[in-house]
Amino acid sequence: MARWQPDAPGRLAAAALDLFEEHGYENTTVIEIAERAGLTKSTFFRHFPDKREVLFGRGALTGLLAEGIASAPPAAGPLDAVAHALDALGRTFFTADRREFSRRRQAVLNANTELREREALKRIDLTDAMIEALNRRGVPGLSARATAKLGTLVWETAFDQWIDTDHSEDFGPLARQALTEVRAAAAVC
Numbered sequence: 001m002a003r004w005q006p007d008a009p010g011r012l013a014a015a016a017l018d019l020f021e022e023h024g025y026e027n028t029t030v031i032e033i034a035e036r037a038g039l040t041k042s043t044f045f046r047h048f049p050d051k052r053e054v055l056f057g058r059g060a061l062t063g064l065l066a067e068g069i070a071s072a073p074p075a076a077g078p079l080d081a082v083a084h085a086l087d088a089l090g091r092t093f094f095t096a097d098r099r100e101f102s103r104r105r106q107a108v109l110n111a112n113t114e115l116r117e118r119e120a121l122k123r124i125d126l127t128d129a130m131i132e133a134l135n136r137r138g139v140p141g142l143s144a145r146a147t148a149k150l151g152t153l154v155w156e157t158a159f160d161q162w163i164d165t166d167h168s169e170d171f172g173p174l175a176r177q178a179l180t181e182v183r184a185a186a187a188v189c
Contacts, residue, residue: 011037062129069133082151090172
């Protein structure tokens with residue numbers, strides 16, 4: 001690939017995923033990733049602090065969640081605001097053209113302890129972003145925290161189903177179904 005082509009972060013992530021699948025995460029270097037993407041090592045480090053982060057981006061998901069909660073209708077309750085944000089994620093981030101990449105990415109994460117740990121930290125960041133966004137909507141502390149944790153559970157459930165090869169549904173409807181199930185479970189408690 002020529003160096004001038006756009007979307008260096010996307011190219012680096014695709015190259016890293018290919019190499020992680022081919023050689024393993026531990027056996028892949030930043031230089032190999034950059035070369036596979038047709039870029040330089042310095043370009044890699046302009047976009048990512050280390051090779052672990054190449055599969056996690058720079059907070060795009062947390063920003064989209066916060067924006068989705070903020071843009072929910074004013075009358076929406078806390079869980080409905082989270083549902084609005086998850087719908088937005090389905091339209092902008094978890095799209096059909098990203099499903100196969102996401103499946104492959106998750107398989108690489110599942111095979112590597114360091115990457116699973118980073119994934120766990122990312123989920124904490126997602127929860128924190130939802131708490132902050134809910135607080136800005138006026139949702140009090142404990143309610144915001146509980147809602148955000150439920151939102152993270154809904155996100156995880158929908159994401160796992162979305163990347164499952166037995167499912168072909170879009171992310172948004174899967175998130176809505178997971179939210180319905182979470183609400184039903186809460187009603188029983």
